[in-house]
Amino acid sequence: MSSCSVLLLLCLLAVHAISSESRLLSSGSSLDTAAGRLLRQYQPLASAAQGCSPGQYPTSQGGCEACPKGSWCPGGAAAPVPCSSGSSSGLTTQKQGATSVKQCVVPPGMRLTKKGSSLVEPCPKGQFRAGFAAAADAAALKCSKCSAGSTTTVAAATKKQDCKVLLPGYYWSRPGAKRGKPRAAGSVAPAQTADPVPRLCPQNSWCPGGIADATVTPTACPNGLWTEAMGATSQDECRVPPGHFLLGTGATATITPCSTGSLTTSPTQPGTYQPEWLLPNDTAAAACKSCGAGILSIANEPLAVYAADDDGTGRPKMLSVAATNISCYIRQGQGMVLDAGSTAADPVYKAVTCSSNSVGVPDTQYGLEEARCSECPDNMITANLFKSAITGGYYDVGACLVPPGYG
Incomplete structure (x- = not known):
């Protein structure tokens, strides 16, 4: 109800009271009636010039309005105080009518530029911050990262669902x-x-x-x-993984492990290996590399295999494959020499059996490098000692003996 309406009502009450009191005067009654007391106690409502309530500020028309969002108003004749003076990129308030600087907060999707600052910046792409945060809280300085493997379309995301x-x-x-x-x-x-x-x-x-x-x-x-x-x-x-080749062509081509060779077939098959991750259209993917005639290979090098349900935190199992020439080997009593036509740029090896007064390697030897048979010392020959039952070659210098009749 306006002050004018109140005055009008009071005036009507006063007229009625005076009329009644005039009748009472003749009988000596007191003027201190309820209506009189009401008239004496009434005070007009305060105007904006007399001061606005906290959360409001005075307007040029003489009224009071709610403090705008992004500012706070202590009341009285004071103008709104911006949460971030001199910048549009700063703290704000959750709604109109803020009464204290403590109601200045960091808006969703933003973070403080530094501790103690009133300026804010957008959460980077791939991060978000939900809800408002008081400027004094540690949460106002940081944004939350999206789950590994996801990101946001833009910066300043305000919820996890934006990831x-x-x-x-x-x-x-x-x-x-x-x-x-x-x-x-x-x-x-x-x-x-x-x-x-x-x-x-x-x-x-x-x-x-x-x-x-x-x-x-x-x-x-x-x-x-x-x-x-x-x-x-x-x-x-x-790709075609190490230790494998692509057998066949087109849609029916399949990944196949490199052969480790066989000396019991006719013709014998040397061991093979394949060291690279090859594109399927690479010509090298069509076959594994040969160790060389008479040289076998073994699948003893690790290739990581991850479980289908691994979430990235598990350890892979290791599949053994013939990946490099370290998988190639010669056996007890053998030697390794360069094959005919071999070049320094493209060496080709072959295995030989060390017999007839020579000695080969004492045990299995891995890798592709020359390992010639060692000749027996002068005036010595091999006897039926230290002879491999597997290769028929001699594997220890003790096989070299002085023949009968020599001293």
Whole structure:
């Protein structure tokens, strides 16, 4: 009710009271009636010039208005005080009518530029901050990072749900769902019914990322090709792994381990090895390298194999393969020499059996390097001692004896 309305009502009450009191005067009654007391106690409402309440400020029209957002008002005749003086990128208030500087807060999606500052900056892309934070709180200085494998579309994100874009090398997976089940290229993944979480792309598949879609799943490498580890981002990372070659061509080509050779077949087959991660169209991927005639190989070098459900924190198992020429070996009583036509730039080796007055290696020897048979000392010949039952070659200098009739 306005002051004028109140006055009018009081005037009406006063007229009625005076009329009554005039009748009372004749009987000696007191003028100190309820109406009289009301008139004497009434004071007009305060104007803006007399001071506004806390959370308000005086306007040029003489009224009081609520303190604007981003400022606080102590009341009286004071003007609004900005939370961040001289800058539009600073602290704010949650609503109008703030009464104290303590109500100045960091808005969602922002953080303080430094401790004690009133200036704010956007949370970087890939981070977010939800809700308001008091400038004095430690939370006002930092933003929360998106889960590994996800990011935001822009800076200044205000909630975890803004972390909806996959980083390359990750795919979306439902919590509790069986992970690492890649789909064939071109197939459609089933719709997911729970909020997805990012997972590292499993080995032997690839995940391009950059997708804000809960239906994306890993794409399996074709032809059984491998990836060197988890987190592949493109099909170019699908390779022929060390210790293997690509048997066949086209869609039916398959990854096959390098042969370790056989000396019991006819013709004999030397051992092979393959040291590189090769693209399927590389000519070197069509066959493993030969150790050389009579030289075998063994699968004894580690190749990491990650479990299909590994989330990136597990340790890989090791598959043994013939990856380098260290896998090539000669056996007891043998030697290794350069084959005919071999060059320094492209050496080709072969195994020889050390017999007829010579001695070979005493035990299995790995690697491709010359190991010639050692001739017996002068006037000595090999006897039927220290002779390998496997190769028929002599493997110890004790096999060299002085023949009968020589001193």
